[in-house]
Amino acid sequence: MEKHIFILSGQSNMSGRGGVKNNQWDGIVPPQCLPNAAIHRFTADLKWISANEPLHVDIDTKAVCGVGPGMSFANAVIKDVMGQVGLIPCAVGGTAIEEWARDSDxxxxxxxxxxxxxxxxxxIRALLWYQGETNTSSQHYVDTYKQNMQGLIRNLRQDLNLPELPIIQVAIASGHEEYMEKIRDIQKAIDMNNVVCVDAxxxxxxxxxxxxxxxxxxxLGQMLAHAFLTHFVSN
Structure with missing residues (x-):
């Protein structure tokens, strides 16, 4: 049975802070995020296991993780793809785009x-990328964001030997007001093959x-699933 693999990466809103308050997760898992026997998660020690919230518990380890968009995405996609869904959590909270440059940890x-x-x-079917809040803190970050994001996409495709890998980027929903819209405008305007944007x-x-x-x-997970199925799955 074919496994459709998705990379989940970026910063805290991808790793998930839903239900987290006072450094504790409330443990509430919505029905759209419940485990499914056909959905798996790749652990920090490189093993596939059954996926359940919080997906990034062993990846984004310096913060408390809760619900993110990954499981609702997977449960929405699994209805329309034949086989299994595999999720690779990679997001780490508070990280700037510069920290995702090639050769960085x-x-x-x-x-x-x-x-x-x-x-x-x-x-590997796509990268789901939600990052940018950290880069809303200065004009310098704004001025270099497009180049850094496009570089990330090119490097990822080259290093994975997947030149047409779909990228579904999220336009941020929060950040420092002075520069947030500028970062959002850049994200929405990225014009590269097989790159689409979902607005949060x-x-x-x-x-x-x-x-x-x-x-x-x-x-958001359902929006990401709709984008993937609409743009990258043949009817």
Whole structure:
């Protein structure tokens, strides 16, 4: 049975803060995020196991992880693809795009994990990328964001030997107000083959005005699934 593999990467809103308050996760798992026998997660020690929330518990280890968009994405996609879904959690909270440059620990770990996952059997179908809040803190970050994001896409495709790998990027829903819209404009305007953007603006945020609440994570996951099925799955 074919395994459709998806890389989940970026920063905290991809790793998931839904249901986290006062450094504790409430443990509530919405029905759209429940485990499914056909959905698997690639662990930090490079093993496939049954996927369940929180997906990034052994990856984004310096923070408390909760619900993210990954499981609702997988449960939505599994209805329309034949086989299994494999998720490779790689996101780490608070990381700037510069920290995902080639030769960085974050980038090289993502490549290592992705190659190892595929070698276990399966095909990498897309990168789901949600990052940018950290880069809303200065004009310098704005000025270099497009170049860095395009470089990440080119490097990832080259290093995985997947020149047409679909990239589904999320336009951020939060950040420092002075520069947030500038980063969002860059994200929405990335013009590269097989790169599409899903807009998270308007989804409900937690009290910190930075992270998506659980229901918003569910909705975003379904939006990402719709984008993948619409743009990259033949009817």
């Amino acid at each position: 974050l980038y090289e770990n993502m490549i290592k994990r992705s190659k190892a996952a595929a070698e276990c059997g399966g095909k 603006k308007g989804l409900e945020l937690t009290e910190d005005k930075m992270h998506l609440v659980t229901d918003a994570c569910v909705e």
